[in-house]
Amino acid sequence: MAALPKDMVRTAVAAGMSARAEVAAPAQFKTGDAVLARNINPPGHTRLPRYIRGKRGVVQCNHGGFVFADTRAHGQGDQPHYVYNVRFEARELWGADASPHDAVYIDLWEPYIERAP
Amino acid sequence: MSDGHSHTEPPSTPALRIKALESLLVEKGVVDAGAVDEIIDVFENRIGPRNGAKVVARAWTDPAYKARLLIDGSQAIAELGFTGMQGEDMVVLENTPKVHNVVVCTLCSCYPWPTLGLPPTWYKAAPYRSRVVIEPRKVLAEFGVHVPPDIEVRVWDSNAEIRYMVLPMRPAGTEGWDEDRLAGLVTRDSMIGVGQPKAAA
Amino acid sequence: MNGIHDLGGMQGFGPIVREDDEPVFHAEWERHVFAVAMLALGGAGIQVDEMRHAIERMPAADYLTTTYYEHWLHACETLLLEKGVITAGELDRRVADLAKTEGV
Numbered sequence: 125m126a127a128l129p130k131d132m133v134r135t136a137v138a139a140g141m142s143a144r145a146e147v148a149a150p151a152q153f154k155t156g157d158a159v160l161a162r163n164i165n166p167p168g169h170t171r172l173p174r175y176i177r178g179k180r181g182v183v184q185c186n187h188g189g190f191v192f193a194d195t196r197a198h199g200q201g202d203q204p205h206y207v208y209n210v211r212f213e214a215r216e217l218w219g220a221d222a223s224p225h226d227a228v229y230i231d232l233w234e235p236y237i238e239r240a241p
Numbered sequence: 242m243s244d245g246h247s248h249t250e251p252p253s254t255p256a257l258r259i260k261a262l263e264s265l266l267v268e269k270g271v272v273d274a275g276a277v278d279e280i281i282d283v284f285e286n287r288i289g290p291r292n293g294a295k296v297v298a299r300a301w302t303d304p305a306y307k308a309r310l311l312i313d314g315s316q317a318i319a320e321l322g323f324t325g326m327q328g329e330d331m332v333v334l335e336n337t338p339k340v341h342n343v344v345v346c347t348l349c350s351c352y353p354w355p356t357l358g359l360p361p362t363w364y365k366a367a368p369y370r371s372r373v374v375i376e377p378r379k380v381l382a383e384f385g386v387h388v389p390p391d392i393e394v395r396v397w398d399s400n401a402e403i404r405y406m407v408l409p410m411r412p413a414g415t416e417g418w419d420e421d422r423l424a425g426l427v428t429r430d431s432m433i434g435v436g437q438p439k440a441a442a
Numbered sequence: 443m444n445g446i447h448d449l450g451g452m453q454g455f456g457p458i459v460r461e462d463d464e465p466v467f468h469a470e471w472e473r474h475v476f477a478v479a480m481l482a483l484g485g486a487g488i489q490v491d492e493m494r495h496a497i498e499r500m501p502a503a504d505y506l507t508t509t510y511y512e513h514w515l516h517a518c519e520t521l522l523l524e525k526g527v528i529t530a531g532e533l534d535r536r537v538a539d540l541a542k543t544e545g546v
Contacts, residue, residue, distance in 0.1 A: 128484060272481045285466045359476075
C-alpha cells in the first residue's frame, strides 16, 4: 500500500470519497409514503438508531443510491441501496408530552424500512 | 486504555501511543511524514466555518444562488470552491419564520467539514447527541435560542452520508450590505442550528 | 449494534458543556491521531464504516470516559492490528522504547 504523499493531500481532501452508488432495482418507496422503521437489532454495524425502530414516519425524498454501511463495515461489499429521508413526528417518537410541532428527520437505507399498515 | 493483560509499568498515554504508532507506520511506508503535517495544516488552518459563512452570505444576496443551493447543496457549495471529505453530498436547510432546523449526529460526529471545518467537542459528546433529538427546545434555550411554541423545530440526524448545513435567516437592518460584511455576521453555531447570526451592529 | 454509542433519546447526561473559542485540536497528540487516522486508514484500504464500528466496539465504560480522539486512537490501533498492518508485539515494543527514551 502506497502512502499518500504530501503534495497529494489537498487534492485528496478536496476530492473526498462520495458513498453514492448506482442501484439497479427500482425504488420501493416514494415521497409521501408512510413507512415503519423496522425492528432490527443487528449485532454488527448499523446506522438505524434504536429511538427510530418500530416508529412510523413519512418519506420526504429519495436521495438516490449509496453504499450500505451495514455491509461495508464488515467487508461484505458495497451492496448499495436507496437512501430515503424520513420525517418522524416528535410525538410519535417520544409520546404525548412532546411538542406537536416538532419532528426528527433521518436518512434511512431501504432495508431499514417497510410499508406502514 | 485496557488491553486485557496485566502491567507492572504505568499505563501508556495517548501521546506516547500515537508517537509509537506513527513512527511504525512511517517506517513501513504506510504513512508519509510530510503528509501528516500537511493534513493537520489543512484542517487546523485552511478549512473552517468562514467557508460556510461565504455560502450563507451569497445565498442572502443572490436569490438565484439561494434557489440552486436549496435544490442541490453539493453543486452550489462547489461553485464557491468548497468540496470534499465529509461534504460530498450536502443538503442545505433553510430556516424560515415558521421552521427552525438543527443538526446532530446521534451515533457519532458526522458534520459537513468543507463548509464548517471539524466539529466542536460539544457536538461530538454524549449530552448534545442524546438530548437534542428528544428535547430540542430545551437544548436550544441552553444555547440562547428561544423558539416560540408555534414554530416547528426540525432536528436532522446525520446518520447516513448526507451532510447537513443550516441556512439561517438574514438579520434585519442589513439592506445593501456586501457579501463580506454579511459573512461576518454568520456564526458557526447558526449553521448548525444552535445559534442565530449576529445582529447588524 | 445496540451499543453505548447509540445515544439518541438517552437521558441523564447533563448540560452541554461548551468551551469558548475552542481550538480545533487541544494537544499535539490529537493532531497526530487525526492525521494518522486519515492517512493510515485510507492507505490501508479501511473504510469509514469500519472505523465507526471499531469505536462502537469499545467497552461501554471506556467509550463514555475517554475523549473523542482517544476513540479515534483506539479505532486506529484496533483496525491496523486486525488487518495485520502492525503486530501487537511491535507496537508494545515501540511504546516501551519511546517511554524509556522520551520520558513521555
